[in-house]
Amino acid sequence: MLYPELFKSMEAVRWNMATDIPWDDFDGSKLSDEQAYTIKMNAITEWAALPATEMFLRDNRDDSDFSAFMSIWFFEEQKHSLVLIEYLRRFRPDLMPTEEELHKVRFEFDPAPAMETLMLHFCGEIRLNHWYRCASDWHTEPVIKAIYQTIAHDEARHAGAYLRYMKRALNQKGQELGDQARMAFSKIGVLMASAHRTPQALHPTNLHVNKALYPEDTVQSKLPSPGWLEQWLDNQIRFDKDWEGKVSARILHNLSLLMNSSFKTVQDLNRYRKELIRGTAVVA
Template sequence: MLYPELFKSLESVRWDMGKDVPWDQFDASLLTDEQAHTIKMNAITEWSALPATEMFLRDNREDSDFSAFMSIWFYEEQKHSLVLQEYLKRFRPDMLPTEDELHHVRFEFDAAPALETLTLHFCGEIRLNHWYRRAAQWHSEPVIKAIYKLIAQDEARHAGAYLRYMRRALTERGKELADQARAAFAKIGVLMASAKRTSQALHPTNLHVNKSLFPNDTVQSRLPEPGWLDRWLDDQIQFDREWEGKVADRILHTMSTLLGRSFATVQDLNRYRKELAAG
């Protein structure tokens, strides 16, 4: 089982909201209304770990090891929402999300292949790590800069934990599952490394997950300002092609290591995907 080891490693680096956030360094002159609004939107987005966890537990009912790991992931992701809410509560209470706004992003996700969902969230954590690193650079107020750095580090560790379960699927569960895993990794890797070629921000919270609720079946569509993510990425933190390239490079490097073949471009990975499908 991976859960006991992951529990120990993540517990050893867990940050304390009271001790590790420099609340006394707050400088109101360095926080704009526009910035406070983006913090609110991120606080609500992070709250969507709740329905994501419900999905993971439902779709991995036969995998108690991974389901147990969800106790860590869920706790830390909800903590991200909580620390952003605490920041607003202390310094911009007028921007604090309401309980209704938080609850609105809790809805049922359609069932999906577990390995594809695992890969999707691995790639999503990589992208979030880069988004939050860029957000920390965009902000000038020292407390929120420190918070985004802490959250970004968590997202990187979560990606590492998901990667452990991806490796397990290739090595410990038999040839049939390993074949399914390769196909899932290649398929989702192509999708999530292709952001340069799409106008859509490729993250699990921005993908459609419930056909019966379409088009209001993405987390982002259920926020108070559904279009905020594109504005945050393009106009505010300026997550440009260079930063997208860093995300794609990390995904391709990981896929190369996992699948034992070098993928320098998305096209390389897509050719491999097609080979698997043909075989």
């Protein structure tokens, strides 16, 4: 089981909201209304860890190890929402999310293949790490800069934990199931490492997850300002091609290590995926 080791390692670096956030360094002259509103939107977005956890537990009922890890992931992700809400409570109480606004992002996600969902969230954590680092650079107020750096580090650790479960899927399952996992990881990897080619931000909270609710079946569509994410990325924190390239490179690097291959580009990964498809067809 991976859960006991992951619990121990994450417990050792867990930060305390009361003592590890430099609340006393707040400088109100360096926080604009525009910046404060984006904090509210991120606080609500992070609250969507609640329906994501419900999805993970439902779709991984046969995997108690991974389901137990969800207790860590869920706690730390909800803590991200809480620290952003606490920031607003202290310094911009007029922008605190209401309970209704938070509850609106809790809706059911359609069932999906577990390995594809695992890979999707692995990539999502990498992307969030880079988004929050970029956001920290954009902000000018010291406390929120520190908060975004703090939660960015958490997202990187979460990606590392998901990667451990991806490795387990390849190493502990039979050949057929291992190939299915490789197929799932490469398929989602091609998608998530190609964000510079898509008009929308590729993150789990911005993808359609419930056909019955379409088109309002993304977490972002449930926010008070449904179009805020693109505005935040493109015009505010300016998450540009250089930043996007870092995300893509990180995904490809980790998949290279995972698959014992070398993926320098998305095209390399896509060729690998097509070879897997051909190999599966031959066996069939």
